[in-house]
Amino acid sequence: MALTNKEYTPPEIWLKEEASSLLEKIIDALNAAYTMPLECIWLEEELVQNYLEILKEMESLLLLIWGQLKEGNISKIEHKVLVWYGRQQRSSKNILRRYYRLHEQLTEWESSPDAKSFGLSGTWKDYLLFVMTLERNFLTMGSFTKESSSSAELEKFAIHYLQKIQMLHRASPHALCADFFTWLSPFTQESVFLPVLATNDVLDTKSATFESFRSQLLQSQEWEKLSGLYLKLLVELAGKKG
DSSP states (O other), X not given: OOOOTTTOOOHHHHHXXXXXXXXXXXXXXXXXXXXXXXXXXXXGSHHHHHHHHHHHHHHHHHHHTHHHXXXXXXXXXXXXXXXXXXXXXXXXXXXXXXXXXXXXXXXXXXXXXXXXXXXXXXXXXXXXXXXXXXXOSHHHHHTTOTTOOOHHHHHHHHHHHHHHHHHHHHTOXXXXXXXXXXXXXXXXXXXXXXXXXXXXXXXXXXXXXXXXXXXXXXXXXXXXXXXXXHHHHHHHHHHHHO
């Protein structure tokens, strides 16, 4: 059956639209990682550094060819993409190798006592849930100390922090790499294998608040609206540690 005009998208338009969507997620995630409203030690860990380097490599190519995308110059785009891709393949720290290492690290983290105690899988979303609720930072410590900031100030920090973490969640490693290599495939004529960890949606955390927060996060489009529940959870978790 012949495609109608509405069903057909010219390749140069598809390339531009997909690149624009990728760039938006990548830039939002990178900006979020480097503008957190509080000190996050977990951002310095190898696992997260691998993730950020993946984003930077993708960003470098998409920005490199953005001018040609706007002009719809496919031949120039193809040349630059293939030159970049050739260098990527020869690099010991290319996107695929970083992704495979990130996958291994999440698998290892899934077996850690902390992840097991909260019934968390080795998925990106569960890792983010872990770092935002159980890693030490101003909020996890300040939410329950007598000398802590005012409730209003804590609420502001929580809102900004949730907004930033959601940007990282939207740019999950597997989905982003899948979209990126799909975008590359018309030029490279290659497909790649991207392993992904299964999601464990049934938690056994012995914490109704934790389960409620996780469930609402995954359903919400605006995480900052869950700041009250987030702070309540931090207080509860701090009490259990105490």
